[in-house]
Amino acid sequence: MTDRWGLLPDEVIGRLRAREWANRSNWRARLTGERAFPLRVPLHPPSGPQAASDMPKFQAFVHQWRLFRQQAALQWSSVTIRGFGAQELPSHLTLHNAADLAVILGDDVAAFYTEWADRARHLSAIAPELGNAAAHNCFDLMALLRPDFDELCCLLPQLAQGMGRSGYVRALALQGVGTKFVESNRVIVQQLIGAIHALDGRDLYHWLDVTRKPSGTIALRGLCDAVRKQLANLRTIWVDGDELASLTVDATHLLIIENEQPAYVVQDLANTLVVAGCGYQLNWLSASWVGRMTIGYWGDLDSHGFDMLELAREYQPMIQSVMMDRETLELHSQASHERSGATPPRGRLTAEELSVLQCLQARPIERRRLEQEKLPAQFVQGRLARWRACHFDPTTRVGRP
Structure with a gap:
């Protein structure tokens, strides 16, 4: 009989952080829905004989999960232990959405998700297609300081095909947006504009009809x-x-x-x-x-x-x-x-x-x-x-x- 039973909260969180957060592709897929919820994590509770054979481990397992802050995510099952009768043990951790997962993973991930969700709502208000684009580009989007994100929201509705009229990108007629912004944030701007408009394989500068930055002294x-x-x-x-x-x-x-x-x-x-x-x-x-x-x-x-x-x-x-x-x-x-x-x-x-x-x-x-x-x-x-x-x-x- 194996003694590999009883995952503790820190072990579960560590495994989830490695699989769902440290792996950026997996986190992005959770936000886009490509990796579906609910996410159900087995905690491997002991059988009756296993619990009876190692009572200190059994008691630590139950005690730590009872102290777990997100009790609503836990499912409990009954196990009969000789001499103790029926005992309620945590059996699974079930997470229903990305917000649940973020909270479990720690304060840093929860803060990331809260800010990202707010930014995604702002972008969706500009164009519904930007909600999914915000998920696909979550890390680039969150790399922007909040004032830069606000500037991005100001910029996107102003961009139109051909508006540059073969001038320099710094000469675009934009309200409330610094002349450096498009050039400095070209990658994320192109990703988001591509979600709203058909770029047909063209890059952002070609679509805007602007001249690329020359080089020299x-x-x-x-x-x-x-x-x-x-x-x-x-x-x-x-x-x-x-x-x-x-x-x-x-x-x-x-x-x-x-x-x-x-x-x-x-x-x-x-x-x-x-x-x-x-x-x-x-x-x-x-x-x-x-x-x-x-x-x-x-x-x-x-x-x-x-x-x-x-x-x-x-x-x-x-x-x-x-x-x-x-x-x-x-x-x-x-x-x-x-x-x-x-x-x-x-x-x-x-x-x-x-x-x-x-x-x-x-x-x-x-x-x-x-x-x-x-x-x-x-x-x-x-x-x-x-x-x-x-x-x-x-x-x-x-x-x-």
Whole structure:
């Protein structure tokens, strides 16, 4: 007679976690219904002779299951033990749905399931097909922070076939969605859009009709035909800092953008050249052709963005900042963590710029940065059009209408 009887709660939970949670395919299949409920787990209670032969083990088996928190999931059966008569013993654990399973598996899984179920309900409210898609993509969906998930819910109803009109993905006209979001979360966006619309084997960018992100070092974009002709009629070209310094471009306005990707949000502006993705590579600003232009600088709202602005002003003191003001900061709440601060201000910031920097530095570290990519395309274009139309006051470095 075997003594392999009497599974205890910790053993059952350990086996279930390994089979149903650690195995992601199995967990996903439980959510989609491919692995059906109820899930019935035998606890292997002892027979009468087995219990009589090892009373301490028998007592521990019964005691631990009586302490089990989810008593409603247990089924009990009667076993007669010589000298003790009929005894009620736990025989099976029965789980009727994914919520029951999650609770059994532990607090971490229960929290995962509760949040996932809430997200699945939000997606189903957008389109019923998204409920099943939420199950198939549960881990990718849960990898999003809650603010990013909320942004996803804002994005999905706005996407339509062909809306990009062969422009860059960063230039999509989206309300309440940062220009970086589609690119950063392309995989999950494509999976969910594919559940609603027939992509017919096309990827998300093809369906939207947007141009893929180009690669290079420092990007130059002409924002009107006259400037584009000087760049060989190419939409974007890439150069290094030395090459940029040796160029001569005839334009009235120059917009410097700290990071490359926000440059693809920018639409046409008369007589304007964009130089993007140069970061701290700013020595080209000493070139003679640069000084003839009205220059705007758009950087991240963080200590590094303001540090680069000050460095740029060492070469061109009259540079105007664009979207680095209190209005931009207060209108957009998607602040993020700044890993490390830059050097203290060097005395080349305006009073308003210094005030914004001090406001950021007074915040908790996880909210000290507002990335350029978090700003909606419509806001960016409106502010750039305002900058382009302003008369520049060189005494304050502030543009006036």
